[in-house]
Amino acid sequence: MNAIDEKLQPILSTVLHRNAGEPEFHQAAREVLESLGRVIARKPEYSDEALIERICEPERQIIFRVPWVDDNNQVQINRGFRVQFNSALGPYKGGIRFHPSVNLGIIKFLGFEQIFKNALTGLPIGGGKGGSDFDPKGKSDREIMRYCQSFMVELHRHIGEYVDVPAGDIGVGAREIGYMFGMYKRLNNRFEAGVLTGKGLVYGGSRARKEATGFGTAFFLRSMLGVKEIELEGRCCVVSGSGNVAIYAMEKLISFGAKVVACSDSNGYIVDDNGIDLDLVKQIKEVKRGRIKDYVALRRDGSHYVENGSIWDVPCELALPCATQNELHGSDAKKLIENGVIAVAEGANMPSTPEAVRLFQSAGVLFAPGKAANAGGVATSALEMQQNASRDSWSAAKTESRLEEIMINIHDSCHDTAEEYGVPGDYVLGANIAGFERVADAMRAMGVI
Missing domain, CATH: 3.40.50.10860 (Leucine Dehydrogenase, chain A, domain 1)
Incomplete structure (x- = not known):
């Protein structure tokens, strides 16, 4: 993580003052601003006409x-x-x-x-x-x-x-x-039809939309590991959450040959040494709308439930926080590092605290930030909008193929941007700068609005 450039410090001060009592927004803004010092040093035009200030203020x-x-x-x-x-x-x-x-x-x-x-x-x-x-x-x-x-x-x-x-x-x-x-x-x-996405298939929804965020996170993780020539097959994984993102991240990881041993909900987490029975998790969470602790009573052999504990105590090579913001703290990151984690991919929005991110990066753990790794959901929502606009309906295979292509492109953009700015392997910086430059270029073209 980077210190904020002195030219950007007044912008952060304004954000903090104008949005008092909003710590999550402060955290998100700080993280992006920490990445932009390198950009304005190379491309000072991005600091003209209060462009960054405008990006930080909602329309x-x-x-x-x-x-x-x-x-x-x-x-x-x-x-x-x-x-x-x-x-x-x-x-x-x-x-x-x-x-x-x-x-x-x-x-x-x-x-x-x-x-x-x-x-x-x-x-x-x-x-x-x-x-x-x-x-x-x-x-x-x-x-x-x-x-x-x-x-x-x-x-x-x-x-x-x-x-x-x-x-x-x-x-x-x-x-x-x-x-x-x-x-x-x-x-x-x-x-x-195009006013809402995530609709049912019978009235304009897209195939693979429900799976998209979880699948996309797994696609991004596979690409990130591929840069280091690390295979997903046989890797031990822990996935927090048991909603759509977690369930379908687990499904795609399992299809890649990985072994998922733990998942959670807001009350606690389950561990299954034989590998999570995903069909059972789907039955509990998607059909019965029950609690994850029900898994142990139905599964029994090789599984146990821990109430109100930290799922990050479970040893793993790959960790995917897929529940909610700031769920993975510095102490959790230390435990994961001690237990030999090699990569973390965020399926939720900003699930790792700044301290956790710093610890992962300092320890050389591959880290995929949520704004890149969980973009598959919104990407497939945009594909749903495309189908609605053309009065079309794609097959699941076509939609998933487009999703995979988009996630590979997102990975490559983050990876290449980090290298371009002299910080190879820093996917946080790469994601922030690549996203910022695209938005900033459009804003500059439109004038001060």
Whole structure:
């Protein structure tokens, strides 16, 4: 990790002052600014016309009330957010997160990351993010439907195929997208398929979208290991989380011949020395919507459950944090390094703390940042938009092939940019600079807007 260039320090100071009480956004902005000193030294034109300051300031921040009625006929109130951060490359694109931890700072950090992640895909999409502090856990389908409909009553004013195209995120899957899309269609009296992605196949969704983020992380990891001529086959892996990203990262790793021995949810983690039974995990999490501890009772032989522990205590060669932001701390990184980890690929958004990233890089551990390694989801969302625009539907094989191609290109861009700027192997710096330069060039071409 790099110190912030003195020319960029006033920009960071402004970000901290203007966005008080938003530590996740501060962290995301600091990480990008730490990478840009080398850029403005080589290309001083990027520091003209307050370009970097403009990138750090959202184009629009929307906060709204979401009233809804629960199954006990009681009125509940939640808060909704949409941060439309940067549209230099295309319509705002980024997920909607439903989780009680959601606040403006978290949505801004996610939207800021999304700018550079989307730029890395090479596709014409800008950066944005949205969500609510609504907790779907324990709610009935009817409650979730009513909530999604109320959420869309306000959100529909701010989105559109050429304006802002949300998708899912934590707490928002195909069920929630369906409810929101139905309400959007009713409010606008038109079938605008491209306004939301992550839709069901029968009404405009893309094959391989559900798998895309996890698959993409595995593709990026394979490319990163390939530079060092390291094979994935036979490697011991630990994957945090057990949602879409984790499940499909595990699926692709297993298909590559790796052995996944542990995964988790918010209550604890399971270890299976024989290798995780992925079909059982899918049954528990996708069908029954249960807790990961149920795995041990159903699987029994060779597995055990640890409540409220750290999954990073489990020895592995490859670690994939695929749960949530700042889940992997410095102490976890030290434990992983002691246990011989050789590579870390982030499937979630900013899951490793700055201290953890520094420790990995200092120890020579290959490290793939989330804005590059988990870009497969948004890339495939953009492919869904492409199919919607052309009234087409691709096969799963075609979609996955395009995803693999995009992830290889993202890896190569990050790798080559790091080498160009004199820090070979630093994928954090490579991702930040490659994404920044694409957005910055578009902004400079459009003038001061």
